[in-house]
Amino acid sequence: MAIVGAGVTGCSCALTLADAGLRVRVHEAREVAGGASGRNGGFALRGAAAPYDVVRAELGERAASLWRLTEGALERLAGLAGIFHPPDGSIQPARWVRRLAVQAAEAGAEIREHDPVTALEELDADQVVLATDGYTHGLLEMLDRAVKPARGQVVVTEPLGDEYFACPHYSRHRYDYWQQTPDLRLVLGGFRDTAPEEESTAEEATTPGIQARLESFARELVGRAPKITHRWSGIFGVTEDRLPLAGLMPGYDGLWVACGYSGHGNVLGLACGDLVASAILARPAPELQFFDPERRL
Numbered sequence: 001m002a003i004v005g006a007g008v009t010g011c012s013c014a015l016t017l018a019d020a021g022l023r024v025r026v027h028e029a030r031e032v033a034g035g036a037s038g039r040n041g042g043f044a045l046r047g048a049a050a051p052y053d054v055v056r057a058e059l060g061e062r063a064a065s066l067w068r069l070t071e072g073a074l075e076r077l078a079g080l081a082g083i084f085h086p087p088d089g090s091i092q093p094a095r096w097v098r099r100l101a102v103q104a105a106e107a108g109a110e111i112r113e114h115d116p117v118t119a120l121e122e123l124d125a126d127q128v129v130l131a132t133d134g135y136t137h138g139l140l141e142m143l144d145r146a147v148k149p150a151r152g153q154v155v156v157t158e159p160l161g162d163e164y165f166a167c168p169h170y171s172r173h174r175y176d177y178w179q180q181t182p183d184l185r186l187v188l189g190g191f192r193d194t195a196p197e198e199e200s201t202a203e204e205a206t207t208p209g210i211q212a213r214l215e216s217f218a219r220e221l222v223g224r225a226p227k228i229t230h231r232w233s234g235i236f237g238v239t240e241d242r243l244p245l246a247g248l249m250p251g252y253d254g255l256w257v258a259c260g261y262s263g264h265g266n267v268l269g270l271a272c273g274d275l276v277a278s279a280i281l282a283r284p285a286p287e288l289q290f291f292d293p294e295r296r297l
């Protein structure tokens, strides 16, 4: 078994497979959680990227099962990560995915960091899982067409001395999001909608325009201009209906995919990695059908 990508999806998939006794190798171009899983806002949200009524229009009554699937994944996540903010949660994303990777490694998965896969043919495995979300490009053209990269940018302030926000917040339909860390820094992301074309990119870079908006919002939130100590961006994968693609790639033998969470993969990635692994283990869960790649490929 080979898995490409060691974010939440790849690690979740590796853990389920290794727990079942399969020989699993995870290839990661950078480090565990080096992609969006270690760069995100840390919101652990139930459901999908689109609101319930929109998903219901797509899936009908099965939307309720999708929500229940993520309730279950959220419960699992709560067991691994510090979580707060009922009825949703918040996590330190990189830390929790590293914990997931440790569990997968302890179960027997081999995780190879700094090991970019340049072509699928180079993987010596009967079954391959692409768990590459927004970093999905160059391996399979058909997938590149269905999952478009989008960039999110973040700033972190110096420790603010005071607690301004006891819990995480988001606004403007989740475009902007912020929370304070235990050492009272403000972590703030968003404003990608103010430059939609520029931010529809796989280039992992920060830009002056979005960074200036984030800084100005930080000033507004705390009533002074705090020093910015960290800046970064990350890439996530977006599908047309904002539901992930998870399952067997149509037309390919033994090639699986789990990506395209459309900016909502902390909980859904955990669920989809596990769903794909269960299908490989010949115990497919009915919820996997919601994400059938065939609908978009």
Ligand SMILES: Cc1cc2nc3c(=O)[nH]c(=O)nc-3n(C[C@H](O)[C@H](O)[C@H](O)COP(=O)(O)OP(=O)(O)OC[C@H]3O[C@@H](n4cnc5c(N)ncnc54)[C@H](O)[C@@H]3O)c2cc1C
Residues within 6 Å of the ligand: 004, 005, 006, 007, 008, 009, 010, 027, 028, 029, 030, 031, 033, 034, 035, 036, 037, 038, 039, 040, 041, 042, 043, 044, 045, 115, 116, 117, 118, 131, 132, 133, 134, 135, 136, 137, 139, 151, 152, 153, 154, 189, 233, 234, 235, 236, 237, 258, 259, 261, 262, 263, 264, 265, 266, 267, 269
């Ligand atoms: C700024 C930002 C804020 C976000 N906020 C939230 C949030 O608050 N809540 C939420 O639920 N979601 C959020 N998201 C989305 C969330 O981070 C992702 O949906 C989730 O992390 C996807 O996990 P993944 O494991 O599928 O992909 P990733 O974590 O992106 O992992 C994919 C991995 O694949 C590796 N890879 C790619 N190609 C290759 C290759 N050829 N060979 C080897 N390795 C390869 C990459 O290096 C990467 O590490 C945010 C995303 C960003 C960027």
